[in-house]
Amino acid sequence: MSEAVSTLKVSLWRGGSDGRFKTYTVPLKANQTVLDIVTWVQRHLDPTLSYRFACRVGMCGSCAMTVNGRPRWTCRTHVTKVIQNGMLEVAPLANMPVIKDLAADMRPFFEKWVAAHGTFAASKTRTDAIEPIKPDEPARRAADEAIECINCGACYAACDTVRWNPDYLGPAALNRAWSLVNDVRDSDRTSRLAAISAEGGCHNCHSHQSCQEHCPQSLNPTRSIAGLKRLSMQAFVRGEINA
Amino acid sequence: MNARLYFWQRGSAALMVPMIVVHLAVIFYATSQRLTAAEILSRTQGSLAWGLFYGAFVLLASIHASIGTRNILCEWGRLKSGSAGAVASVFGAALIALGLRAVAAVVLP
Ligand code: SF4
Ligand code: SF4
Numbered sequence: 001m002s003e004a005v006s007t008l009k010v011s012l013w014r015g016g017s018d019g020r021f022k023t024y025t026v027p028l029k030a031n032q033t034v035l036d037i038v039t040w041v042q043r044h045l046d047p048t049l050s051y052r053f054a055c056r057v058g059m060c061g062s063c064a065m066t067v068n069g070r071p072r073w074t075c076r077t078h079v080t081k082v083i084q085n086g087m088l089e090v091a092p093l094a095n096m097p098v099i100k101d102l103a104a105d106m107r108p109f110f111e112k113w114v115a116a117h118g119t120f121a122a123s124k125t126r127t128d129a130i131e132p133i134k135p136d137e138p139a140r141r142a143a144d145e146a147i148e149c150i151n152c153g154a155c156y157a158a159c160d161t162v163r164w165n166p167d168y169l170g171p172a173a174l175n176r177a178w179s180l181v182n183d184v185r186d187s188d189r190t191s192r193l194a195a196i197s198a199e200g201g202c203h204n205c206h207s208h209q210s211c212q213e214h215c216p217q218s219l220n221p222t223r224s225i226a227g228l229k230r231l232s233m234q235a236f237v238r239g240e241i242n243a
Numbered sequence: 244m245n246a247r248l249y250f251w252q253r254g255s256a257a258l259m260v261p262m263i264v265v266h267l268a269v270i271f272y273a274t275s276q277r278l279t280a281a282e283i284l285s286r287t288q289g290s291l292a293w294g295l296f297y298g299a300f301v302l303l304a305s306i307h308a309s310i311g312t313r314n315i316l317c318e319w320g321r322l323k324s325g326s327a328g329a330v331a332s333v334f335g336a337a338l339i340a341l342g343l344r345a346v347a348a349v350v351l352p
């Protein structure tokens with residue numbers, strides 16, 4: 001680490017949903033991430049500061065917070081790239097209950113993964129022969145594109161439709177469902193399509209692409225959801241699902 | 244919004260697109276030919292074709308608009324889907340009644 005060159009005023013959310021921002025002065029260093037700043041405050045100024053992280057390298061998806069109004073993975077967000085007028089404001093992710101300080105309660109987010117049938121349902125057993133999967137088939141490509149989600153919740157926090165309709169499954173759960181309906185090894189296709197076609201399902205999406213704009217993995221949940229709408233309509237017209 | 248409502252909303256929109264083109268063409272024709280109200284009525288009154296065309300248009304527009312209204316009431320009005328559906332159904336029924344009345348006024352002899 002290089003020498004501290006100057007300081008930065010950073011406002012961190014403190015308390016529950018009825019909390020408020022508190023401002024701290026922290027040393028500004030080269031190549032500092034937003035997570036580094038939050039950690040510095042906890043180690044040097046206030047050990048009661050609560051926040052969540054694990055891998056620090058953009059793999060686990062646990063460190064997302066609202067940084068100057070936008071959802072971001074804080075471990076891979078350089079402070080110098082997001083500073084506005086010399087200020088940094090960090091809050092918990094939006095569209096989720098606040099546990100304390102910078103830690104949002106991600107339970108509703110993951111409950112919706114379950115509601116969208118986000119679990120792989122094997123169609124074979126371990127005694128069956130391994131099924132060869134061609135990597136360049138269109139369905140496999142679609143599944144592979146969507147599968148890199150790290151469950152960070154940035155898209156969910158950025159989605160207006162989630163804010164307006166608390167029952168909306170949201171971009172991440174639907175993107176996961178899209179990945180699975182394109183997996184030829186999965187056996188839960190029809191009931192998954194029924195789940196994402198119900199009230200609160202994929203048809204609520206307004207296609208305004210905030211999710212795609214904010215996904216740190218550069219995934220495109222909007223496109224996945226458009227694909228689900230198409231499959232859902234085919235299944236509805238054929239009478240395979242009723243909604 | 245579920246698959247059934249989506250089907251009816253997008254389906255009604257798709258059917259209305261060509262009808263809107265016809266509707267606009269009729270307006271342009273009537274204005275460019277400087278048709279009077281009496282001349283227009285003489286063409287529409289007793290016409291089964293115009294009655295069916297605009298009758299279907301009213302039904303489709305009412306379906307489309309009431310499903311959209313239900314969404315707006317849910318998302319921006321914070322109504323539960325049941326009450327939003329009830330309000331939107333009343334709105335849709337009113338659109339049908341007013342629209343069919345207007346169609347009747349120009350096609351009934
Ligand atoms: S495109 Fe759909 S899922 Fe993505 S932010 Fe917009 S409404 Fe939400
Ligand atoms: S789709 Fe992107 S933004 Fe959404 S949870 Fe997955 S990785 Fe995060």
Ligand code: FES
Nearest residue numbers: 056060061063075
């Ligand atoms: S700490 Fe794991 S993604 Fe940021």
